[in-house]
Amino acid sequence: MANVLVCIKRVPGASGQILLTEDEQAVDARHVGWTVSPHEECAVELAIQVAAATGGAATVLTVGSSDALEQLRDALAVGCAGAVLVEADTQHFGPVDVAESIADVVRAHEVAGTTYDLVVLGNDAADTGDFQVGVRLAYALERPVLTGISTCEIDGDTVVARGDGPDGLEVFEVPLPAVVAVMEGGVSPRYPSIPGRMKAKRAPVETLTDSRKPVGSGRVRLKLPPEQPSQVEILGAGADAAPAVVDLLVKLGVVAK
Amino acid sequence: MNAIIVLVEPEAQGASEVSRETLTFARDLAARAGGAPVHAVVAGPAPDEAALLAHLGEQGVATVHRAVDDRLSAYAAAAWAAAVVDAAHSASAGIVLAAGTPRGNEILAHVATRLDVAMAANVVEVDGVDPLVVTRQVVGGSALEEMRLDDAVAVLSVAGHACDPVPVESPSHPEVTTYSPTLTDTDLVARVARTEEAAADESAALTSARVVVGAGRGAGSADGFKDLLELTDLLGGALGVSRVVTSLGWRPHHEQVGQTGSRIAPDVYIACGISGAIQHWAGCQSAKTILAINTDPDAPMVTKAHYAVIGDLHEIVPAVNEELRARLG
Numbered sequence: 001m002a003n004v005l006v007c008i009k010r011v012p013g014a015s016g017q018i019l020l021t022e023d024e025q026a027v028d029a030r031h032v033g034w035t036v037s038p039h040e041e042c043a044v045e046l047a048i049q050v051a052a053a054t055g056g057a058a059t060v061l062t063v064g065s066s067d068a069l070e071q072l073r074d075a076l077a078v079g080c081a082g083a084v085l086v087e088a089d090t091q092h093f094g095p096v097d098v099a100e101s102i103a104d105v106v107r108a109h110e111v112a113g114t115t116y117d118l119v120v121l122g123n124d125a126a127d128t129g130d131f132q133v134g135v136r137l138a139y140a141l142e143r144p145v146l147t148g149i150s151t152c153e154i155d156g157d158t159v160v161a162r163g164d165g166p167d168g169l170e171v172f173e174v175p176l177p178a179v180v181a182v183m184e185g186g187v188s189p190r191y192p193s194i195p196g197r198m199k200a201k202r203a204p205v206e207t208l209t210d211s212r213k214p215v216g217s218g219r220v221r222l223k224l225p226p227e228q229p230s231q232v233e234i235l236g237a238g239a240d241a242a243p244a245v246v247d248l249l250v251k252l253g254v255v256a257k
Numbered sequence: 258m259n260a261i262i263v264l265v266e267p268e269a270q271g272a273s274e275v276s277r278e279t280l281t282f283a284r285d286l287a288a289r290a291g292g293a294p295v296h297a298v299v300a301g302p303a304p305d306e307a308a309l310l311a312h313l314g315e316q317g318v319a320t321v322h323r324a325v326d327d328r329l330s331a332y333a334a335a336a337w338a339a340a341v342v343d344a345a346h347s348a349s350a351g352i353v354l355a356a357g358t359p360r361g362n363e364i365l366a367h368v369a370t371r372l373d374v375a376m377a378a379n380v381v382e383v384d385g386v387d388p389l390v391v392t393r394q395v396v397g398g399s400a401l402e403e404m405r406l407d408d409a410v411a412v413l414s415v416a417g418h419a420c421d422p423v424p425v426e427s428p429s430h431p432e433v434t435t436y437s438p439t440l441t442d443t444d445l446v447a448r449v450a451r452t453e454e455a456a457a458d459e460s461a462a463l464t465s466a467r468v469v470v471g472a473g474r475g476a477g478s479a480d481g482f483k484d485l486l487e488l489t490d491l492l493g494g495a496l497g498v499s500r501v502v503t504s505l506g507w508r509p510h511h512e513q514v515g516q517t518g519s520r521i522a523p524d525v526y527i528a529c530g531i532s533g534a535i536q537h538w539a540g541c542q543s544a545k546t547i548l549a550i551n552t553d554p555d556a557p558m559v560t561k562a563h564y565a566v567i568g569d570l571h572e573i574v575p576a577v578n579e580e581l582r583a584r585l586g
Contacts, residue, residue, distance in 0.1 A: 174447050185510035185517075188506075221403050235565065238572055252524065
């Protein structure tokens with residue numbers, strides 16, 4: 001039986017135009033909505049699969065504001081058995097603070113009788129892109145860590161995980177307990193069922209408060225890349241433009257005339 | 258003046274292109290920091306040590322720290338990090354860099370944790386050296402963050418294609434120091450047990466192709482790729498797709514270009530039926546020339562492209578294929 005903790009982060013949607021708040025300290029998500037990253041959707045799916053295969057339970061956790069209950073309930077709706085909200089002023093949190101905050105919950109739950117054999121996270125947050133929370137968490141918990149993982153399964157006391165490497169699909173076999181950071185691509189996240197959604201609405205969420213003095217992220221400010229005025233040259237419309245396309249490809253040197 | 262040390266990733270013919278970019282980035286940073294020497298650290302197997310050394314000389318590296326240990330035969334991030342930390346100490350390095358690749362970011366995360374300092378991922382620019390302030394990519398490259406690194410050692414990865422790899426005028430002759438890094442059994446627990454040949458080869462083809470034919474929702478269905486694949490063949494390129502295409506199961510994930518797929522930098526990117534959402538733009542913005550084929554003249558992909566053809570890809574791509582076949586004979 002393997003209990004799995006999966007960590008997610010409420011982030012602005014990435015389908016629309018990015019705007020910044022006036023103080024340049026955050027992305028203004030008013031018009032784009034909130035979501036979790038594709039990596040984390042896959043992490044949730046893997047957590048549920050691993051827990052189900054071993055008769056354990058998947059618990060979802062986030063560190064953030066109470067608005068993140070929405071993302072926790074989405075994870076409950078697809079099959080997580082429990083949820084933990086660590087309320088904190090994450091605006092001033094950096095990767096060290098987030099990792100320490102998660103580690104505190106893992107240790108507290110262990111004292112209370114629940115050991116998480118596997119902690120899974122997304123490989124990098126869709127907004128801050130720090131690429132380090134999983135690694136820092138693993139050091140705090142003194143566990144081995146794998147990043148860039150697309151699939152994993154439990155075999156006895158070992159997690160067998162696979163991820164793309166420079167020479168092919170790399171296979172890791174690491175003793176539990178372990179930390180795994182997941183990349184999109186190995187599994188397809190499931191959709192919630194109606195009963196799943198109903199159940200998620202009523203599911204209790206353990207709410208904790210983290211009032212640590214944060215180490216911080218070093219953020220000075222956010223800025224947007226300079227807007228390039230459109231310089232597109234329209235070669236034509238429809239099939240008639242084909243000769244102009246090929247002329248261009250020849251000019252660019254990718255077609256030997 | 259404290260040295261700047263760069264973790265270099267070897268490949269078949271020397272140092273990887275992104276590692277060479279990172280060395281150029283480090284050299285510019287060193288010049289701004291009052292002429293600090295640039296050191297390189299290499300761990301694990303290198304297929305061609307001589308070519309690697311030649312690349313490091315071209316980039317003006319002063320000293321190469323070559324970690325040698327049988328236990329470094331298979332990749333283990335913690336062991337690589339131990340090797341980097343040892344080299345950084347012996348070089349008295351004030352700044353540690355690596356390319357912003359999956360491995361580069363992973364190893365630096367270990368290094369920063371071990372040194373108990375901050376890490377900046379995917380840096381594109383240095384804004385100031387005293388204190389060190391860098392600009393890095395966030396939100397998949399659609400926003401930037403100015404970040405201050407004021408720990409005793411600054412750890413940062415350099416985003417791919419943040420600069421071109423520029424050789425120095427006269428190559429240096431780096432001094433090579435081999436050393437045996439301090440490795441513990443714990444460092445070797447999370448280690449590649451074996452490598453299975455798989456899709457990774459194909460996504461490697463995508464990231465190294467000179468021409469990439471991109472396809473998005475406009476392909477219409479899983480059966481809508483025949484002409485696009487023919488165009489790819491005729492150009493000797495690779496097919497790349499947007500996230501919606503892989504989410505709908507039309508094409509495999511390893512073909513995905515974007516924030517959660519491959520980042521490409523081909524000479525020419527032909528984006529067919531792709532609107533150009535941020536998720537996708539994050540992966541294709543480093544293409545040298547972009548040609549968009551789209552029914553919507555106001556689609557972001559069209560307005561950001563260098564060239565565009567307005568219309569349905571299912572009419573335009575077959576016509577381009579026919580024209581190509583005629584000219585190629």
